[in-house]
Amino acid sequence: MTRLDRLARSTRDLLHMLDTIAKAGARFRSLGDKWGDATPTHRRLTLTILGGLAEFEHGLIRARTGEDRERAKARGVQMGDSLPSRATSARKPAKPLPTTR
Numbered sequence: 001m002t003r004l005d006r007l008a009r010s011t012r013d014l015l016h017m018l019d020t021i022a023k024a025g026a027r028f029r030s031l032g033d034k035w036g037d038a039t040p041t042h043r044r045l046t047l048t049i050l051g052g053l054a055e056f057e058h059g060l061i062r063a064r065t066g067e068d069r070e071r072a073k074a075r076g077v078q079m080g081d082s083l084p085s086r087a088t089s090a091r092k093p094a095k096p097l098p099t100t101r
Contacts, residue, residue, distance in 0.1 A: 009058070011051035018047065 008014035021028050073079060 008051065010055050011048060014051040015048065018044070 008017055018028055069079060
């Protein structure tokens with residue numbers, strides 16, 4: 001694994017994946033996070049704590065962006081994919097660049 005934060009979305013998922021890896025007789029090793037070798041017990045505790053912190057941070061981000069989205073909707077900002085897709089929109093031909101000589 002190159003980065004631990006790409007492995008799982010929650011602490012529960014992370015611990016489940018680590019357990020599955022261990023039961024298969026393999027070891028987990030993060031190439032980008034040198035502390036991420038989950039074989040020793042203290043490193044497994046570290047992964048659990050950091051996984052919990054990452055999950056907490058993810059929740060804060062979701063709450064903050066949700067609040068921002070609600071404020072934008074209150075201001076009348078339209079959310080979602082409201083622009084026509086390229087396949088259906090009429091595209092104007094590009095203007096030629098002016099020549100400089």
